Amino acid sequence: MKILVATGNRAKFREMRDILREHGIEAERVDVDYPELQSDSPEEIAAHGARYCAESLGKPVIVEDSGLFVDALNGFPGPYSAYVYETIGNEGILRLLEGEEDRSARFISVVGYCEPGGKPVTFTGEVRGRIAEEPRGEEGFGYDPIFIPEGREKTFAELGVEEKCKMSHRARALEKFARWFKRHAGR
């Protein structure tokens, strides 16, 4: 069982590939640059992206959109996490939270699946946690060095990719997708 994954982010693809493999699905990366909708809803962004990619490739495909939502910052950076990471980075998030007691946050991942001519389907995964006082760890990418998942003391970047992929927002969204996809493909 195979699925195309449209993403320009190789680190993200490696995570997705490893997670899907656990569920018996083989992932192949395709580097399609799809226009991202400016929306507060990650579901809408993923659905729009999946539909665009399915039409332009002429094949079923998944895309993944994820975001970090910090409670004390009213959900910022949320759906614009990628842009915010590229401009103000982890340092910016930490600065915005200086002196803030409420450091709770959640990571959300949405996987969007679409077939050419079809309607997109989305699968959402979430992991709650908190923002560290300073960046820690070397693995993963993006906000991993500042995000501590619930029940742990280490950041995603300290836990390492393998450990992260057992509990991450992305793993949870992909698990939902995989269960659905196996039923769907078997029809």
Add this chain to the structure above:
Amino acid sequence: MKILVATGNRAKFREMRDILREHGIEAERVDVDYPELQSDSPEEIAAHGARYCAESLGKPVIVEDSGLFVDALNGFPGPYSAYVYETIGNEGILRLLEGEEDRSARFISVVGYCEPGGKPVTFTGEVRGRIAEEPRGEEGFGYDPIFIPEGREKTFAELGVEEKCKMSHRARALEKFARWFKRHAGR
């Protein structure tokens, strides 16, 4: 001479109406909620929005997209200025710039015009300036209390709407549009 302006922001519309009136164009507001493209290019966002509104209204229309680009923050908040304002606000921008000597920034406005079935045309206006040390002034909206235009000591919010509209990014973009529109409509 008349033009429809698609925006949900009444303060923005009042500015646009006053500026267009100076150029002999009457503006009428229409409250269309258009999907915004997630893009680093304000031109692309405005073009996409104008085309969407022209198609859904069946009439020629303009939309305006603007952003604050702070040099020391690699252009943040840029194309996501509206979302960033709603989440971390002026306080967030000031916090990110604490202790930063380079406070230079620019405001960009892009007006997108489109007719049903036509290609969108865009007009860009820019004003350079710097970020104030604290919010000052009551007029205007958004980042106006923290933006000091080049050659002045007061923020846009202290200068007031009338003074702001003589020199703002939005006035410059609309002036370009107005000149073009009058030639275009006369053809």
